[in-house]
Amino acid sequence: MSVETATRTSRDGADDVGFKRELVQLIPHLRAFARTLCGDATAADDLAQDAMVKAWDARASFQMGTNMKAWTFMILRNQFYSEKRRSWRQTQLDQEAAERTLVAVDDPEAPVALDELRQGLAMLPAEQREALILVGAGGFAYEEAAEICDCAVGTVKSRVSRARRALHAILDTGAYDRDGASAGDAMRAILADAERLSTAR
Amino acid sequence: MIENMPSPDPRKPSAALDEARLRQQAIGVRLRQMFDDVVNEDVPDEFLDILRRADEKKAEQGS
Structure with a gap:
């Protein structure tokens, strides 16, 4: 890792590590929630993966210390309904x-x-x-x-x-x-x- | 209008209410169990692979 990289990410990097650790712990819960929305296990895992990646990509907008589980569930739910454009x-x-x-x-x-x-x-x-x-x-x-x-x-x-x-x-x-x-x-x-x-x- | 409200019938014997409560409890227990069954499953490797790739992508892109 270059010096600049280390400096640039010193704070962000530490946050990212913490964020990722917490996100990984939430994966089982995201899978369970997705399963209840989708029914089908394969579709549910696809949804949970999409939500996980979306959460990761949006990590800058997450306030560490607030409820990450609720935040990721919200992302997953939004993902589900944006995909499911059918008039449920x-x-x-x-x-x-x-x-x-x-x-x-x-x-x-x-x-x-x-x-x-x-x-x-x-x-x-x-x-x-x-x-x-x-x-x-x-x-x-x-x-x-x-x-x-x-x-x-x-x-x-x-x-x-x-x-x-x-x-x-x-x-x-x-x-x-x-x-x-x-x-x-x-x-x-x-x-x-x-x-x-x-x-x- | 009022009789159409889904509120419990006040004349309903309390035994029926107790029964309904017990039934609700049984359903609640099962519901949690159903959810927890999935929570307790092993997470497919795919998830961590995807996350790792997303992390690497970030590292490459810099910014």
Whole structure:
């Protein structure tokens, strides 16, 4: 390393080393978050890698000492939605309709099957799914999740609580796709029922 | 209008509420587990390779 290089990077270099160390530690979390957004493991790793590189390239704009996990999650999320230009909002299910179908299960403490949970999550509107994942699994405070999702804290709270109720309803009615056939059929039937009930009032 | 609010039915027996809470807990546990399963996976070498290349690119470019 030349003298100039050493001088030029003395401060930046030290920051870069620290940044990189922290970024490497976050990779497993970025992969996990990406997996919940993409579903497909390969696509998720591509997304996580893109986010990692974007974070690295943008390291100058990161303030050391602030929450790097939230910062990288925000980058990953932005990356995901900029790639996914499809109108994901329009594919949302009617949440309240799903919640109205909430029924009791025989054993509320019965373990939740992983596949069912995955499919149940997939049926949630994207914004509710991500809020629930960030708060319920990622260990973020509502305030941090709000920052990541670029919305108000109250919005995150409401999304998380709606997601919880909807997931409960979906799992307990078995509205998820049991045999790999058409995922939405059972759910659509439930929604149609609920729709009929709500318009009848 | 008001009856359409998704708030819990006040007449609902508390046993049902307890049950719902337990169910939520079971779902929450599973959710965290699902996430942590991926967190605990070995990170593919590709990630570190990519990061190393990005780092080298920076070193070459100078500035």
